[in-house]
Amino acid sequence: xxxxxxxxxxxxxxxxxxxxxxxxxxxxxxxxxxxxxxxxxxxxxxxxxxxxxxxxxxxxxxxxxxxxxxxxxxxxxxxxxxxxxxxxxxxxxxxxxxxxxxxxxxxxxxxxxxxxxxxxxxxxxxxxxxxxxxxxxxxxxxxxxxxxxxxxxxxxxxxxxxxxxxxxxxxxx
Numbered sequence: 001x002x003x004x005x006x007x008x009x010x011x012x013x014x015x016x017x018x019x020x021x022x023x024x025x026x027x028x029x030x031x032x033x034x035x036x037x038x039x040x041x042x043x044x045x046x047x048x049x050x051x052x053x054x055x056x057x058x059x060x061x062x063x064x065x066x067x068x069x070x071x072x073x074x075x076x077x078x079x080x081x082x083x084x085x086x087x088x089x090x091x092x093x094x095x096x097x098x099x100x101x102x103x104x105x106x107x108x109x110x111x112x113x114x115x116x117x118x119x120x121x122x123x124x125x126x127x128x129x130x131x132x133x134x135x136x137x138x139x140x141x142x143x144x145x146x147x148x149x150x151x152x153x154x155x156x157x158x159x160x161x162x163x164x165x166x167x168x169x170x171x172x173x
Contacts, residue, residue, distance in 0.1 A: 024108040025146035031102060034111060034146070035065045038154055038168040045166045049075055052084040053091055056122065061154065061168055063100050069113055071096040073121070074156075075166065079138050083160030093122040094138060103143070110143040111154060144168075 040046070040059040049057060054075050061071045076092040077084050084091075098116040102109055118138030145165055147153035155165025 023147055025148060025152065026108055028102060028104070028109055029146060029152060031065070033152055034100075034102065035063050036151075037062050037171040039171055041153065041167040041169040044153075044169075048164075049077075049166065052077060056093060059093070059168065063111065067099050067101065069096075069098060069100040071113075076120070077158055078156035078166050079118070079142065081157060081159055083158050083164075086160045091122075092120050095119045095121045096138070096142075102146075105143055109146050111146060113142045113144065115140055115142070 038061040040049075040057055042057060046057050052075075054077075056073055056075075058073045059071070059075060059078070060073060061069065063069050072095045074094045074096065076094060079094050079096075096113070096115055096118050098114045100111055100113050103112040104110075115138060142156070145155035145157060147155050147165065147167065149169075151170040153170070154168040156168075157163050158166055
């Protein structure tokens with residue numbers, strides 16, 4: 001009886017906890033591996049963004065060697081973290097700037113962005129301003145997954161009942 005109960009408990013934990021760090025970096029990278037220019041990876045993310053209603057796929061992120069970052073044309077879902085095919089679609093794009101650092105989050109490493117400026121550069125497509133005030137407000141900090149690859153990829157975690165990433169690839173020099 002106890003063994004069956006334990007087996008059931010383990011099975012439930014596995015079913016409920018879908019977190020799979022297999023694709024995420026579990027060893028600290030050197031900052032030099034992260035520095036560079038990144039663009040929205042169209043092969044990995046364009047169709048998903050299109051299903052949410054986005055039409056602009058020109059997002060870019062620059063991580064400077066001095067610890068500063070800039071980002072432009074980021075889909076709003078990357079900032080507020082919701083899959084807008086499940087939640088109300090707001091659309092819009094952000095430009096961000098601030099500082100970045102490598103940090104550990106649970107068992108994986110992330111790029112932690114501390115925002116000093118967050119500007120909505122393309123207006124949202126919804127008209128209810130009360131939704132925009134709280135639900136779509138940019139937080140003070142964002143965490144991007146470091147995804148295994150050569151070079152490494154950056155991922156904004158988006159929630160749609162489970163978590164998935166909108167992926168940015170390092171631009172070739």
